[in-house]
Amino acid sequence: MMSSSLLIVKNLTVAFTTDEGGFNAVDNVSFEVQKGEIVGLVGESGCGKSVTALSLLRLIPSPPGDIRNGQVLFNSQDLLSLDIKALRQLRGSAISMIFQEPMAALSPLQRIGRQMVETLQLHSSMAAKDAWRQAEEWLTRVKIPNASERMFAYPFQLSGGMQQRIMIAMALMLHPELIIADEPTTALDVTIQAQVFDLILDMREEQTSILLITHDMGVVWEMCDRVLVMYASKIVEQGARDQIFFHAAHPYSRGLLRSIPRLKDNIERLPAIAGSVPSPLHYPSGCHFRDRCPHAFERCAKEEPPLVDLGSGHGAACFIAPDLVHNQDGVK
Numbered sequence: 633m634m635s636s637s638l639l640i641v642k643n644l645t646v647a648f649t650t651d652e653g654g655f656n657a658v659d660n661v662s663f664e665v666q667k668g669e670i671v672g673l674v675g676e677s678g679c680g681k682s683v684t685a686l687s688l689l690r691l692i693p694s695p696p697g698d699i700r701n702g703q704v705l706f707n708s709q710d711l712l713s714l715d716i717k718a719l720r721q722l723r724g725s726a727i728s729m730i731f732q733e734p735m736a737a738l739s740p741l742q743r744i745g746r747q748m749v750e751t752l753q754l755h756s757s758m759a760a761k762d763a764w765r766q767a768e769e770w771l772t773r774v775k776i777p778n779a780s781e782r783m784f785a786y787p788f789q790l791s792g793g794m795q796q797r798i799m800i801a802m803a804l805m806l807h808p809e810l811i812i813a814d815e816p817t818t819a820l821d822v823t824i825q826a827q828v829f830d831l832i833l834d835m836r837e838e839q840t841s842i843l844l845i846t847h848d849m850g851v852v853w854e855m856c857d858r859v860l861v862m863y864a865s866k867i868v869e870q871g872a873r874d875q876i877f878f879h880a881a882h883p884y885s886r887g888l889l890r891s892i893p894r895l896k897d898n899i900e901r902l903p904a905i906a907g908s909v910p911s912p913l914h915y916p917s918g919c920h921f922r923d924r925c926p927h928a929f930e931r932c933a934k935e936e937p938p939l940v941d942l943g944s945g946h947g948a949a950c951f952i953a954p955d956l957v958h959n960q961d962g963v964k
Contacts, residue, residue, distance in 0.1 A: 637705075638810055638841045639665040639688075644702035646680075646687050648912075649695060655912035657683040659865040661702075665810065668839040670832075672856035672873075674846060674888065678909040680865045681845045682732060685812050688843075689723055706810065725755035728803035730816040734795035738787040744771075744798055745783030751802055770801040775827055793820050800828055804835060811835065814845045829855060849892050853877060858945075861885045864909060864920035867939070871946035881940075881948035881957035883925045919950070927952055 646658040658680045665671050673681050686692050688704050688711065704711040706727065711719060723729075731737040739747060748767035752758050758766070764783070771779035774797040787795055797820070803811055811832070817825040832842060833855070844855060852859055852873065859876040861869040861884065869882040880886045887905035907924040910916060916923050922932040931951060939947045942957055950956065 636666050637664045638667045638669075638707065639843070640703070640705040641688070642703040642705070644684070644687060644704065645700045646683055646692060647698050647700045649698070650913075653913050655915075656700075656865050657697075657912055658687060661862075661865075661867050663860050663867060663870060665841050665843055667809075667841055668836055669858065670836060670842045670844060670856045672844050672846060672852040672859045673862060674849065674852055674859060675862035676847060676909050678912075679862045681862055682814055684862070685729070685814050685843065685845055688812060689727060689729060690719060691729075721755075724751060724808075725806050726808055727810045727812065728806065728808040730799055730803045730811065730813040732814040732818070734799045735787065735792065737799055738795060740787055742786075743783070744785050744787065744790075748783075748798075748802055748805070752805065755806055766805060767801075770805045771798065773831060774798070774801045775824055776801075793824065796820060797824070797828070800831070804831065807835070807838065807840065809840060811840060811842045812845075813842060815847075816844075817851075849888055861888070864915055865912060866920060866949065868921065868950070869948040870939075871942075872944070875942075875944070875946040879946070879957050881942055881946070881953040882921075882950045883927050883956070884921050885948070886956070887924075927956075 641664070642662050644658055644661045645656055647654055647656050661684060673684065675681055683692065687699055690699070690711065692699065699712060702712065706722070745764060745767060749760060749763040752763040752766060753760065768779050768783055771782055776782050776794060776797055782790065796816070800816060813832070817828055820828065836842065846852060856873050858872050859870065860867050861876065861882065863884045869876065869880065869885045876885060877889065880889055884905070890903040891905070893902060905924055910920070910923065917933055918935050919925070919928070919932045919937050922928040925932070937949045937951050939949045940953045941947050942953060
């Protein structure tokens with residue numbers, strides 16, 4: 633029986649070397665993305681989400697970054713051992729990435745139309761005239777006003793929100809098998825955000841898979857089939873969307889869910905997770921979350937908790953996960 637997994641990440645470890653010392657920004661991370669599935673990767677800033685995404689396509693600058701271990705299997709090909717020429721053929725065509733910072737991703741020296749046409753022609757035999765027409769159509773689809781005029785604009789002549797929509801159009805227009813979307817709508821207003829997510833959902837109907845990186849749990853609820861919760865370089869919980877939202881089994885996941893504003897709650901201040909994400913140079917011993925965890929006990933400082941199998945694809949890296957999964961005390 634053939635596997636339906638499009639992307640399989642096994643034991644991925646990414647290290648960085650700095651003047652202050654070395655650390656693992658991604659530590660032994662494993663997950664899968666099925667064909668036609670939307671998987672959300674969530675967590676606070678500094679947890680390693682973007683480094684994970686960039687590592688999949690070997691876009692981590694080296695030095696200071698170094699992919700120390702692991703496999704990234706895309707259609708059974710290991711992207712980490714693929715020669716650079718073959719990898720470049722996959723980037724943008726079979727796998728597209730929507731970057732978090734459009735102003736850093738777009739060339740400031742070329743007009744928008746030139747950059748989009750170049751992307752189309754690099755991965756197809758499309759004539760320049762047809763590529764120009766298709767690029768203009770995609771600008772219209774991502775709600776760029778006066779698309780024909782914007783094709784002649786330079787990035788600096790456009791707002792950050794418009795640049796982000798152009799990046800989204802460039803990622804979608806080649807109909808890739810996998811889209812890695814790193815906070816794709818942070819620069820967009822709510823109306824445009826909803827329209828862009830509708831476009832992404834349309835791509836899913838064509839069996840495109842999406843790895844959606846976000847800190848917005850509301851977006852995860854609306855968009856995702858499965859959720860990966862990342863904290864301080866590690867996946868601390870994974871499962872189907874409903875498993876995470878209604879049966880969260882890791883204290884960090886529960887903290888993220890409690891911080892979501894709800895109309896029915898009549899409270900002056902939202903609950904917050906105490907403290908902040910620790911520096912990767914100074915992670916606590918044992919469980920990385922223990923300094924902020926209301927349930928921490930002596931064992932948490934001595935041992936690193938393994939990912940406990942809770943059944944039906946649900947797992948959490950916490951010693952008391954089996955107890956927490958049945959005790960939601962208002963997390964829903």
